[in-house]
Amino acid sequence: MSDILTAPAPAQTRTGISWREGTLLTRNNCPEGELEKRWTRHKDSLRLVAPHNKRKLEVIVVGAGLAGASAAASLGELGYRVKVFVYHNSPRRAHSIAAQGGINAAKNYRNDGDSVWRLFYDTIKGGDFRARESNVYRLAEVSVKIIDHCVAQGIPFAREYGGYLDTRSFGGAQLMRTFYARGQTGQQLLLGAYAALQRQVELGNVQVFYNHDVLDIVVEEGKARGIICRNLITGALHSVPAHAVVLATGGYGNAYYLSTNAKLSNATAIWRACRRGAYFGNPSFVQIHPTCIPQSGEYQSKLTLMSESLRNDGRVWVPRTPGDKRPPHEIPEHQRWYYLEEWYPSFGNLVPRDIASRAAKRVCDMGYGVGPTGRAVYLDFSDAIKRLGKEVIYQRYGNLFEMYEEITGENPWETPMRIYPAVHYTMGGLWVDYNLMTNIEGLYAIGEANFSDHGANRLGASALMQGLADGYFILPYTIGDYLATQLFVKLTTDTAAFREAEKETQQRIDRLLSIQGKRTVDEFHRELGKVLWDECGLSRNAQGLLSAFEQVRALRERFWREVYVPGTGEEFNQNLERALRVADFLELAELMIIDAYHREESCGCHLREEYQTPEGEALRNDEEFAYVAAWEWNGENQPPTLHKEPLKFEFVKPTVRSYK
Amino acid sequence: MRFTLEIWRQKNAQDEGRFEVYEVDGISPNTSFLEMLDILNERLIKEGKEPVAFDHDCREGICGSCGLFINGRAHGPLPNITTCRLYMRHFKDGERIVIEPFRAKPFPVIKDLVVDRSALDRIIQKGGYISVNTGSAPDANSIPIPKAVADRAFDYATCIGCGACVAACKNASAMLFVAAKVSHLAMLPQGQPERRQRVKRMVAQMDSEGFGHCSNTGACAVECPAKIPLSAIAQLQRDYIWANLTPDLYAR
Ligand SMILES: Cc1cc2nc3c(=O)[nH]c(=O)nc-3n(C[C@H](O)[C@H](O)[C@H](O)COP(=O)(O)OP(=O)(O)OC[C@H]3O[C@@H](n4cnc5c(N)ncnc54)[C@H](O)[C@@H]3O)c2cc1C
Ligand code: SF4
Ligand code: FES
Numbered sequence: 001m002s003d004i005l006t007a008p009a010p011a012q013t014r015t016g017i018s019w020r021e022g023t024l025l026t027r028n029n030c031p032e033g034e035l036e037k038r039w040t041r042h043k044d045s046l047r048l049v050a051p052h053n054k055r056k057l058e059v060i061v062v063g064a065g066l067a068g069a070s071a072a073a074s075l076g077e078l079g080y081r082v083k084v085f086v087y088h089n090s091p092r093r094a095h096s097i098a099a100q101g102g103i104n105a106a107k108n109y110r111n112d113g114d115s116v117w118r119l120f121y122d123t124i125k126g127g128d129f130r131a132r133e134s135n136v137y138r139l140a141e142v143s144v145k146i147i148d149h150c151v152a153q154g155i156p157f158a159r160e161y162g163g164y165l166d167t168r169s170f171g172g173a174q175l176m177r178t179f180y181a182r183g184q185t186g187q188q189l190l191l192g193a194y195a196a197l198q199r200q201v202e203l204g205n206v207q208v209f210y211n212h213d214v215l216d217i218v219v220e221e222g223k224a225r226g227i228i229c230r231n232l233i234t235g236a237l238h239s240v241p242a243h244a245v246v247l248a249t250g251g252y253g254n255a256y257y258l259s260t261n262a263k264l265s266n267a268t269a270i271w272r273a274c275r276r277g278a279y280f281g282n283p284s285f286v287q288i289h290p291t292c293i294p295q296s297g298e299y300q301s302k303l304t305l306m307s308e309s310l311r312n313d314g315r316v317w318v319p320r321t322p323g324d325k326r327p328p329h330e331i332p333e334h335q336r337w338y339y340l341e342e343w344y345p346s347f348g349n350l351v352p353r354d355i356a357s358r359a360a361k362r363v364c365d366m367g368y369g370v371g372p373t374g375r376a377v378y379l380d381f382s383d384a385i386k387r388l389g390k391e392v393i394y395q396r397y398g399n400l401f402e403m404y405e406e407i408t409g410e411n412p413w414e415t416p417m418r419i420y421p422a423v424h425y426t427m428g429g430l431w432v433d434y435n436l437m438t439n440i441e442g443l444y445a446i447g448e449a450n451f452s453d454h455g456a457n458r459l460g461a462s463a464l465m466q467g468l469a470d471g472y473f474i475l476p477y478t479i480g481d482y483l484a485t486q487l488f489v490k491l492t493t494d495t496a497a498f499r500e501a502e503k504e505t506q507q508r509i510d511r512l513l514s515i516q517g518k519r520t521v522d523e524f525h526r527e528l529g530k531v532l533w534d535e536c537g538l539s540r541n542a543q544g545l546l547s548a549f550e551q552v553r554a555l556r557e558r559f560w561r562e563v564y565v566p567g568t569g570e571e572f573n574q575n576l577e578r579a580l581r582v583a584d585f586l587e588l589a590e591l592m593i594i595d596a597y598h599r600e601e602s603c604g605c606h607l608r609e610e611y612q613t614p615e616g617e618a619l620r621n622d623e624e625f626a627y628v629a630a631w632e633w634n635g636e637n638q639p640p641t642l643h644k645e646p647l648k649f650e651f652v653k654p655t656v657r658s659y660k
Numbered sequence: 661m662r663f664t665l666e667i668w669r670q671k672n673a674q675d676e677g678r679f680e681v682y683e684v685d686g687i688s689p690n691t692s693f694l695e696m697l698d699i700l701n702e703r704l705i706k707e708g709k710e711p712v713a714f715d716h717d718c719r720e721g722i723c724g725s726c727g728l729f730i731n732g733r734a735h736g737p738l739p740n741i742t743t744c745r746l747y748m749r750h751f752k753d754g755e756r757i758v759i760e761p762f763r764a765k766p767f768p769v770i771k772d773l774v775v776d777r778s779a780l781d782r783i784i785q786k787g788g789y790i791s792v793n794t795g796s797a798p799d800a801n802s803i804p805i806p807k808a809v810a811d812r813a814f815d816y817a818t819c820i821g822c823g824a825c826v827a828a829c830k831n832a833s834a835m836l837f838v839a840a841k842v843s844h845l846a847m848l849p850q851g852q853p854e855r856r857q858r859v860k861r862m863v864a865q866m867d868s869e870g871f872g873h874c875s876n877t878g879a880c881a882v883e884c885p886a887k888i889p890l891s892a893i894a895q896l897q898r899d900y901i902w903a904n905l906t907p908d909l910y911a912r
Contacts, residue, residue: 074794089715090781092821093723109801145797152797154790154850156814163804181814187722188817195789202785210778233770262717297688301695302719403720406745409690472794520705522698566705571672572771574713575705 016546017597022643025279025630029434030134035651036116039138042434043477047484054079057483058491060227060242062214062269064091066186066464067447068248069193070471072208076200078476080483083240084197084206085229087213087264087577092194095250095262096467099186100307100400102170102178103464105143110167114175116140121652122173123462126352127427127455128604128620129654130282130628132647134434139453142473143465147179149472153192157181168396169312169350170460178461183307183399189464193471212238213577215505217245217273217443220497224443228498228505232577235570239493239502243486244442244479247273248471251426251448253286255585255592256537257529259423260292260305266581270430270449271588278438279630279643281431281451283588284596287458287605288538289424290356293407293417294376303422304407306379306400308460311349311356313384313393314417316340318377322367328378328416339363347659354457354605354618355659357421361538362616364420371418380416421538425463427454427605428595431630431645435478436470439630442482446470451628456604509569512579517562521578524559525585528552532589536596541609545597552593553637556586591631591640598642601625622654661687661748664756665700667712670769677769679758689749693736694719694726696748713772719744721885724820727827728773729760734824734883742822742885762827766834766870777823779869780837786865787858788841790850803849813847816840818886825880825888831872836880838862839892846899856903863900 031038031045049057058081061072069091072084088094108114119140124131147165151157157179158166170178181188200206209229216228218239226241252267253259274280291306317336324331340359341348351359360377369375385393390413394401401412408418430438430445432452437444447467454462535548559582567573602611602618603625611619628645662685670677684700691699694716701711717725726743730736736746751757759773767775805813817840825836842859845851851858874893881890 070794077793088717089725089776090778090821092781093717093725095718095723097723097820098718098720107800145795147800148797149792149794151800151803152790152792152850154813154845154848156810156817156844156848158814159805159807159810161807163806163810164801181817184722184818187820188814191817195784196792196794198781198785199789199791202787262723263719264717296690299688299691299695299699301692301698304720403745406741406747409747409749476794518706520702522702564705564708566708566710572713572774575711 017549017594018639019594019598020634020639020641022632022641025643025645027433028132028645030132031434035133035137038134039141046477046481049480049484049487051079053487055081056487057081058083058242059244059246059479059483060085060240061246061248062227063094063248063250063447063449064088064194064197064208065094065096065248065250065447066190066193066467067449067471068246069094069190069197070468071246071248071446071475072206073193073196073200074472074476075479076203076205079205082200082206083242084208085212085214085227086208086210087232089210091197091208092191094190095265096190096464097187098262099464100183100305101309102168102180102185102461103146103189103468104170104177104459104461105147105179105465106140106177107144107147109165110176112175114177118175119143119177123453123459124455124652125657126459127457128618128657129455129622129626129649130603130647131453131455133649133651135452138474139466139469142469145473146465146468150189150192153196155181155188155192168309170309173459180309183397186464189468193468214269215272215580216501217269217276218497218501219276219440219443220495223441225497226493228501230505233572235568235573237502237505239498241491241493241498243483243489243491244444246444246446246475246479247430247449248447249449251429252585252588253423253426255528255589256423256532257525258295258300258303258533260289260303263302266584267588268581268584270445271584273430273438273440273443274633276440277632278440278443279431279632280428280591281628281630282428282456282595283592283631284536284599285427285456285605286423286592287353287425287427288357288421290353290360290421291379291419292422293404294371294373294420304403305422305424306404306417306419308353310379310397310400313388313396314349314379314381315383316349316356316377316379318363318368318370328380337368344659351659352457352459358538358607358616360419360421376418376420378416379419381412382416385413423533423537425458427451427456427458431628435481436475437478437482442486444475444479446475456606508580508583509576512563512565512576512583513569515561515563515565517564519562519564521563521565521575521582524555524563525582527555528582528586528589531555532592536593539607539609540596542597545593549590549593549597552586552589559583559586587636594640595629595631599625599629618657620656626654661689661751661753663687663696663751663754666756666758667773668760669712669772672771673768687748689747691748692719692744693746693748694744713774715774716744721745722820724822727762727822727824729762729827731758734762734827735885739882740885740887742820762823764823764826764832764871766832767823767826777821779871780821780823780834782869783834783838783862783865784841786861787854788862790845791854805848809847813844816844816847816888816892819888820886822885824883824885826871828879828883829872829875830877830879831875833874834866834871835874835893835896836884836888838866839896840886840888842899843892843895846895855899856908859896859899859903
């Protein structure tokens with residue numbers, strides 16, 4: 001962006017961790033004026049591309065999760081030439097498929113007082129006042145159209161007997177605005193977007209490249225010009241040019257090794273974009289989900305989420321006596337501590353995720369935890385089963401109960417579930433402006449890959465909403481504004497930037513294969529995960545973060561000396577794929593730690609132990625930290641530059657976020 | 661627990677492939693089947709040997725990536741469950757376990773246990789959707805749908821595209837997969853305008869991909885992790901006959 005000055009400020013050094021002060025990021029393309037009219041007015045001001053010209057413009061979309069598939073399908077419908085790249089063997093396999101609980105929309109079908117304003121307000125407040133008002137309002141505004149479109153696509157949402165759509169409540173909201181399809185909402189929404197995408201493939205507007213791993217973004221003169229990708233089956237590298245590149249590559253929760261994300265979810269595309277100059281927004285904002293099945297063994301490969309919708313009907317408790325080892329049914333009612341209901345009477349078991357997660361950690365730290373490891377709390381359905389009957393509970397959560405039983409071997413119809421928090425979602429991501437464009441022109445980031453709408457904490461059922469809002473209803477408008485300027489750009493890969501990027505990628509692969517050390521990629525990944533979870537997880541403090549910083553640097557150094565990647569680069573090689581991921585996580589982790597260290601306040605998911613109220617609630621510091629931290633990468637082992645985008649609250653006054 | 665694994669190894673599509681035998685020991689019964697393979701792979705890597713390639717991602721039974729043919733059954737010994745949801749407690753200590761890829765002509769092997777299932781996507785391309793452009797939809801509640809109908813549509817819509825139905829079928833038919841999509845959309849008012857073409861085109865594509873005819877044995881539904889009922893196939897057959905035998909008043 002032209003008017004961002006890069007004033008070379010002196011590096012700010014505190015022992016170990018340092019960064020350079022950058023500039024104030026004031027140009028984010030957010031419209032001014034009345035909140036309700038901003039998006040409409042903005043749309044009206046965007047440049048348009050005539051239909052016959054759209055056919056001449058090529059767009060690369062990386063990723064076909066909810067965000068990528070919906071964007072690619074919609075761009076195809078508009079007539080752009082779209083190329084989609086996914087490392088999956090089908091676009092239908094994206095991680096979005098696993099979302100269970102539901103999708104929010106301000107439909108107010110319940111007549112319970114919902115409105116665009118309220119959804120906006122809840123999201124801003126839920127995000128602990130660390131998101132942009134303009135973006136969030138727009139999100140709430142388009143949410144209603146998402147449901148309309150998805151129903152038209154034939155998505156079988158849950159319905160009432162009268163034939164109209166059913167909704168339920170979800171964490172952080174006192175309204176029933178969450179639409180759902182049993183416990184498989186993400187699957188149904190993704191299959192809808194996938195089907196729309198396949199329709200465009202059939203019509204010849206979109207090409208989908210399966211098993212293609214995007215390993216670099218090509219930037220020329222400050223503009224995104226294409227990608228470098230590796231065909232995972234043959235190992236061949238390809239350079240692909242385009243007029244614009246959209247990253248819809250999901251979140252980076254797997255930096256922690258164990259998370260609720262699909263095993264293959266990763267940060268490679270966004271991290272490579274960051275290395276090419278795209279700013280990374282709030283990298284330390286990572287959501288830890290309160291309702292997951294606790295870890296049981298060392299070789300566990302992932303953590304399984306139990307949808308938070310369970311908290312609608314389940315009650316969370318621990319025994320009142322620490323270390324009580326009696327089986328739950330032998331613990332009488334008066335010896336059970338329903339700590340959420342006690343601490344947060346107005347929201348009870350439905351407090352937002354960060355609060356529920358920290359509360360679980362707190363009671364476990366105090367010795368009240370249950371199960372073999374003492375790191376779990378009960379989620380109990382016996383009251384709900386009594387009140388509503390088995391049939392209703394089965395209708396609502398049948399598949400979740402089955403899943404729980406399968407994994408743990410315990411029957412949740414008879415004994416309460418045991419749950420514990422796990423890494424789940426990344427609010428951080430590539431910095432984007434109101435048009436969803438990064439600071440690199442023509443490079444867009446949508447869905448979980450961007451930082452935009454959830455501030456320091458995301459509300460349940462809002463990621464699906466955001467992914468589809470970005471893909472169906474926002475990007476198709478905003479991207480045209482940029483593409484209109486690219487009509488006469490001739491696409492070629494015969495440039496220094498492409499050759500250089502392809503060469504660097506090849507060198508990275510060759511280097512990994514040539515180390516021939518003794519330790520496996522997973523060993524390093526597990527180690528990284530442990531450092532991040534311990535020091536940059538549920539709660540953080542300066543000392544721990546400093547130590548984590550040193551540990552990650554040392555680990556990265558060892559990785560590049562000791563890792564063993566079997567096989568060659570010219571074949572299907574899953575270990576090489578993983579090695580490339582972990583190499584990138586090891587770099588991103590450093591930035592996450594720096595970000596967590598620099599933010600000397602607590603907000604949303606980010607609890608700095610030094611900054612909390614006596615009751616252990618987050619203590620925000622709006623005077624100094626009401627900004628988005630947009631980090632610029634300056635090279636390996638170099639301090640990054642911190643650009644600050646100030647957050648203005650014109651419509652909602654930041655208050656202490658209380659759910660008491 | 662201890663197991664003897666007989667695993668299909670095949671370097672690439674051109675290679676002939678063969679079984680190789682591995683022993684694993686010290687496996688906890690709460691280890692998942694794929695985690696057991698992770699443990700084997702970690703060991704193989706440490707020994708400087710080539711690890712076993714297999715597909716996976718969500719590891720919770722929803723993405724449809726995993727798919728192994730275990731002891732002669734698609735997704736292993738339990739009915740209606742994906743490979744990633746199998747646990748070693750479902751096997752006997754000391755058991756010999758034969759692990760193969762899903763075998764079917766339209767699913768060529770890429771490497772070891774990984775097969776190419778893109779034929780299923782090409783079938784969806786032939787009409788496994790409702791043609792609606794973004795932005796043109798009416799208010800969601802303007803189309804009431806009886807709950808029972810929506811629930812049934814949902815049951816059909818839950819197919820995860822794993823291809824187990826194909827692997828389980830002696831004719832390698834993709835009938836259950838196609839029927840799930842056809843029936844899902846046939847249930848709904850939104851699906852009516854394209855109902856005839858959809859069933860005709862999807863079935864034609866299934867045939868041209870080289871999938872066989874329905875064996876009518878129901879072997880698919882036994883393995884289907886999404887529990888797609890055989891009634892889907894009955895629905896498809898009815899729709900197919902109807903679409904072919906009755907005049908299409910709206911044909912273009
Ligand atoms: C278990 C679980 C349950 C959830 N439940 C809910 C819920 O109920 N409600 C809610 O709102 N949210 C929920 N979420 C969050 C939500 O599912 C995700 O935030 C959202 O689906 C992300 O969508 P996406 O399109 O941004 O990315 P993804 O779905 O992660 O898609 C990423 C895509 O990018 C591709 N890709 C990535 N990197 C590359 C690369 N380098 N090269 C090529 N391709 C690449 C992948 O192939 C994939 O197609 C849940 C998350 C989890 C983990
Ligand atoms: S019908 Fe069942 S077995 Fe066949 S692909 Fe779908 S989920 Fe898999
Ligand atoms: S790994 Fe996703 S279904 Fe098994």
